[in-house]
Amino acid sequence: MVVGLDPQLLEILACPCPQHGKLSSGTAADPEADALTCTACGRSFPVVDGIPVLLLTEALAGTGPEARQVDSEPGRSRELGSG
Numbered sequence: 001m002v003v004g005l006d007p008q009l010l011e012i013l014a015c016p017c018p019q020h021g022k023l024s025s026g027t028a029a030d031p032e033a034d035a036l037t038c039t040a041c042g043r044s045f046p047v048v049d050g051i052p053v054l055l056l057t058e059a060l061a062g063t064g065p066e067a068r069q070v071d072s073e074p075g076r077s078r079e080l081g082s083g
Helices: 007-012 065-072
Strands: 023-025 035-038 044-048
Antiparallel strands (some): 035 044
């Protein structure tokens, strides 16, 4: 299901990371996911019952700077965050 937030609200929401990047609907792996993804750091945040959970500690596993770092290391698998 696609995030159904008011476009004006989505315009003013920002990631809680230090870069405060804009948020886009879905995740890199699933553009239809109930989540918002930061365009600066790559973290994805769940949207629960229509409410974005914008806490760094609640970012979806396998997203963000740590995921990018692991992806770029030679010999490392892309399978992250299953826990």
